[in-house]
Amino acid sequence: MNHVAVIGLGRIGLPTALVLEKSGFQVIGIDTDESRLNAIKTKALHIDEPDIRSLFKASKISVSNQPTAADIFLICVPTPLTQEKKADLSHLQSAIAMIQPFLTKENLVIIESTCPIGTTDEIASHFPGVYFAYCPERVMPGKLLKELIECDRTIGGVDQKATEKAIEFYSRFCRGSLHKTQAKMAEAVKLAENAYRDVNVALANELSMFARRIGLSDQELIALANCHPRVDILKPGPGVGGHCIPIDPEFLIEAFPKETTLLQAARVVNEQKRIWVEEEIEKGIRQHRCQTIALFGLTYKANISDFRHSPALAIYENLKEKYHVIPIDPFYPEGVPIQNGIKQAEMVVGLVAHDAFRVLDKNSLNGKIILDYAEVFG
Numbered sequence: 001m002n003h004v005a006v007i008g009l010g011r012i013g014l015p016t017a018l019v020l021e022k023s024g025f026q027v028i029g030i031d032t033d034e035s036r037l038n039a040i041k042t043k044a045l046h047i048d049e050p051d052i053r054s055l056f057k058a059s060k061i062s063v064s065n066q067p068t069a070a071d072i073f074l075i076c077v078p079t080p081l082t083q084e085k086k087a088d089l090s091h092l093q094s095a096i097a098m099i100q101p102f103l104t105k106e107n108l109v110i111i112e113s114t115c116p117i118g119t120t121d122e123i124a125s126h127f128p129g130v131y132f133a134y135c136p137e138r139v140m141p142g143k144l145l146k147e148l149i150e151c152d153r154t155i156g157g158v159d160q161k162a163t164e165k166a167i168e169f170y171s172r173f174c175r176g177s178l179h180k181t182q183a184k185m186a187e188a189v190k191l192a193e194n195a196y197r198d199v200n201v202a203l204a205n206e207l208s209m210f211a212r213r214i215g216l217s218d219q220e221l222i223a224l225a226n227c228h229p230r231v232d233i234l235k236p237g238p239g240v241g242g243h244c245i246p247i248d249p250e251f252l253i254e255a256f257p258k259e260t261t262l263l264q265a266a267r268v269v270n271e272q273k274r275i276w277v278e279e280e281i282e283k284g285i286r287q288h289r290c291q292t293i294a295l296f297g298l299t300y301k302a303n304i305s306d307f308r309h310s311p312a313l314a315i316y317e318n319l320k321e322k323y324h325v326i327p328i329d330p331f332y333p334e335g336v337p338i339q340n341g342i343k344q345a346e347m348v349v350g351l352v353a354h355d356a357f358r359v360l361d362k363n364s365l366n367g368k369i370i371l372d373y374a375e376v377f378g
């Protein structure tokens with residue numbers, strides 16, 4: 001069980017392939033995106049994560065658009081939503097179709113892509129004799145390599161033998177605890193984790209909206225409430241973004257429309273928060289007759305270069321249609337340097353609190369209209 005084919009070389013697949021190679025596996029990386037394959041072949045890295053550069057540079061990993069025979073197939077392809085907010089499993093289905101000619105009895109197929117409950121069992125039912133397991137990823141951008149190895153994992157096979165084989169595989173490179181379960185449970189656990197995050201952020205976002213509506217500081221409200229020994233409210237922001245939290249609860253909502261009232265409400269609140277922030281900014285622009293606005297932070301969260309489903313980026317894109325908006329973000333290719341942006345703007349708006357903004361000279365904000373939705377300006 002030494003030869004692993006990693007299918008999908010994105011933010012999860014490529015770092016996993018590198019870690020596996022370093023742990024002594026013989027690894028081939030498969031992707032359908034030729035430009036990604038060419039970039040990897042020419043040692044151009046598309047992921048910005050601590051410590052990944054040296055691992056990537058030292059790697060001798062081979063990549064291809066076609067799988068070969070392997071002992072283990074590890075599937076890390078995207079599972080986005082359709083326009084109708086249904087789970088789009090087309091990448092997963094085409095990945096399975098692609099490896100099908102190479103699958104033999106005793107092979108182990110592990111799905112890491114986030115899936116609706118029951119997906120692994122359903123796929124496995126078409127391949128008798130092949131071991132199938134599901135193991136979701138818990139990594140956070142910015143800590144990806146560390147968490148890939150150190151996080152506990154929930155590993156569920158479609159039967160006990162598949163679970164054991166998958167546990168044996170992960171034990172060769174993971175240091176976190178490996179929790180045995182069934183495939184369905186492992187799929188449900190992943191969705192429950194991101195539903196938890198979405199609901200908790202929604203609470204912070206809702207508290208923030210009504211506090212601000214009556215002129216209270218949301219920051220102070222939450223800090224004081226958190227002095228209670230059993231209260232731990234998260235920080236609010238301009239909504240919820242990223243490739244997981246706004247997507248994964250929808251898999252549960254689609255499957256269980258009657259049993260997910262809270263999850264549906266959380267989705268509405270977090271979507272609404274972005275619109276609310278945008279309206280507040282526009283209100284400020286009109287009230288103070290501002291011509292130029294500087295937006296601080298456009299990624300979906302602080303200190304990472306990920307813009308997927310970023311509410312801050314959506315706010316920027318909408319506002320720039322109507323106003324002169326200066327983007328200030330160290331990760332945004334057209335980002336304007338902090339002091340240049342401040343000099344030109346009459347209004348400054350905090351959306352994402354990157355550490356890079358800590359150097360900001362507070363005196364340079366004198367005379368500016370300040371709106372802050374993410375504790376950017378203190």
Ligand SMILES: NC(=O)c1ccc[n+]([C@@H]2O[C@H](COP(=O)([O-])OP(=O)(O)OC[C@H]3O[C@@H](n4cnc5c(N)ncnc54)[C@H](O)[C@@H]3O)[C@@H](O)[C@H]2O)c1
Nearest residue numbers: 008009010011012031032033076077079091095113114137
């Ligand atoms: N990025 C994260 O931090 C994270 C965390 C937890 C779970 N996940 C889940 O992991 C899965 C992968 O996410 P990601 O962030 O790595 O996605 P990504 O978009 O960064 O990368 C996916 C890769 O798969 C390739 N691909 C698409 N269809 C393919 C196919 N049929 N065969 C081979 N390659 C194919 C794409 O070209 C791309 O390179 C998703 O289900 C996601 O929800 C991601």
